[in-house]
Amino acid sequence: MSAAAAGFTMPPEWSPQEAVWLSWPVDDPRHWGGAKRDTMWAKFAEIAATISRHEIVRINAPGGDHAAIAAACNRAKAVPEHVQLFDHPHNDVWCRDHGPIFVKHRETGEVAVTDWEFNAWGGKFPPWDLDNTIPARIAEAIGKRVFKGGMILEGGAIEINGNGQLLTTEAVLLNPNRNPRLDRGDIEQVLRDGLGVSEILWLKQGIEGDDTDGHIDDLARFTDARTILACIDRSAHNRSILNDNLARMRSHLGPNGRPFEVVEIPLPEACEVPGWRLPVLPASYVNFLIVNGGVLVPTFRQRANDDRARGMIREMFPDREITGIDCLDLVEEGGTLHCISQQQPEE
Secondary structure: OOOOOOOEEOOOOOOOEEEEEEEOOOOOOOHHHHOOHHHHHHHHHHHHHHHHOOOEEEEEEOHHHHHHHHHHHHHOOOOHHHEEEEEOOOOOOOHHHHOOEEEEEOOOOOEEEEEEEOOHHHHOOOOOOOHHHHHHHHHHHHOOOEEEEEEEOOHHHOEEOOOOEEEEEHHHHOOOOOOOOOOHHHHHHHHHHHHOOOEEEEEOOOOOOOOOOOOHHHOEEEEEOOEEEEEEOOOOOOHHHHHHHHHHHHHOEOOOOOEOEEEEEEOOOOOOOOOOOOOOOOOOOOOOEEEOOEEEEEEOOOHHHHHHHHHHHHHHOOOOEEEEEEOOOHHHHOOOOOOOEEEEEOO
16 A cells, blocks of 8 residues: 555645754765765764754764764754664765655654665665665664655655645656656656655756756755745856746646745855866755754855845744754765755654
């Protein structure tokens, strides 16, 4: 039986949460060129500490690292009782994509895990064998029912508005490097069955430098059931791509049968690291993370742009505390706050 047939649906990120999951950085020379271990441990500790002031943060990491991780979180002034460590070895830090996608029963409120296959964004970054075990490990550790997803899917590829509508991109879900045997109709049905949605809304593609082929969480995010915060680019890097996406979003109808309110938020100025594998980093302000009572917003050491983005997001979430997190080092590997996290709904 599918999750939807059993009465489950994926709640929107602004729903009450029990916890946020992270996958701690592993020691691997592939990541950040093997040169930023201490920097990234300190950054993850800062992020974990910030989340812990709002709710529980649950961390996937090899057991041998737990004492050092706990010490790093303590140095970052985390709330100790809100930091929970799990002996879950993994290959990389992108918990949004390899972690479970949680669903919730419409009537009973039971929370369950949907376990989708993961192949490192089309086989780009082997190995991913440990990453692919994380959903089942988490479900066992916290005692949750599991529904198999039925195809390759990353959490960063989908955005939910809580009224049965799911926003995604053709460049990812229709890419033959994921599910070559499934066509658009097949994929839409698997999403309906797995996440309890009714309508799939498609954009075309993603921004320059995005290893994922174009995840939605770097492009556009629902801030409520009828409002989309969408990226624009005043430079030449992504202007035509994002203008096409804007036109598509404005043509879609929201749950009330009227067009969505689409609010434009500029990307930061191009973030570049000379000699790095990504000539332009996929930096985006919509890669924020919603937590209980707060929103963590990525910043990129561009004071005016960062301040403008925080102000815009504050207007979208007036009842939540807005916290900026410097993510310029983090985005070198292709993502920021939303990409490294996965929320677990409150039961």
